[in-house]
Amino acid sequence: MWGFLGVIMMIQGFGSAMAPLFTDDDKFGFLMWWASDYQPFAGIVVGLLGIGVAVLGERAKGADRD
Structure with missing residues (x-):
């Protein structure tokens, strides 16, 4: 669950930071x-938070297996 949420945050964050490069829509x-x-800084921050959420989710999943 947390990994999925992290991936969504990464896509939304990094995608919104890069969208002005490829489209006219802000x-x-x-x-x-x-x-x-606040772009591209807000998108980069949300993308990095998404990486953190995904990593923590995977670590929690690995701790449950032990």
């Missing part, structure tokens, strides 16, 4: 529509 995704004025 708003990307359902999580980052409010942050068009």
Whole structure:
């Protein structure tokens, strides 16, 4: 569950940071529509948080197996 949430955060965050490079639309995704004025920094921060959530989720899953 946490890994999936982390991946969604990574896609939304990094995608919203890169969207202005490829499209004319400043708003990307359902999580980052409010942050068009703060891009690319807000997208990078959310993407990095997503990596952290995914890693912590995988570590918790590995701890459950032990």
